[in-house]
Amino acid sequence: MIPCTKCGACCVAPDIAALDKPLGLVCPHLGPDALCTQYDNRPQVCRDYAPDELCLKIEAATLEQRVANYLALFGLTAEAEVVKRAKLLSMKRARS
Numbered sequence: 001m002i003p004c005t006k007c008g009a010c011c012v013a014p015d016i017a018a019l020d021k022p023l024g025l026v027c028p029h030l031g032p033d034a035l036c037t038q039y040d041n042r043p044q045v046c047r048d049y050a051p052d053e054l055c056l057k058i059e060a061a062t063l064e065q066r067v068a069n070y071l072a073l074f075g076l077t078a079e080a081e082v083v084k085r086a087k088l089l090s091m092k093r094a095r096s
């Protein structure tokens with residue numbers, strides 16, 4: 001069995017429809033310690049998620065690098081960049 005290191009990557013890298021969380025963006029419920037702030041109320045998809053070989057494949061020193069490794073592994077780096085830019089643009093528009 002592969003242990004969860006509580007690295008937080010699975011709360012950032014994938015898109016999670018149940019949370020309306022886009023690809024590569026941090027789940028709003030992820031705390032600064034990389035732990036879920038809504039653990040008792042997290043959706044079923046999060047409850048069902050279990051550590052596997054992927055957790056080992058994306059291992060890196062930082063959360064940012066682990067997320068980058070995850071996205072690269074699935075060929076989603078460019079798509080995540082588009083999502084990130086769109087989010088930044090909408091935040092910029094909201095401020096102006």
Ligand code: SF4
Nearest residue numbers: 004005007008010055
């Ligand atoms: S990516 Fe794997 S090791 Fe990291 S928090 Fe998620 S399940 Fe745990």
Ligand code: SF4
Nearest residue numbers: 011027029030036046
């Ligand atoms: S709700 Fe919690 S467990 Fe689910 S992605 Fe967000 S931070 Fe992670």
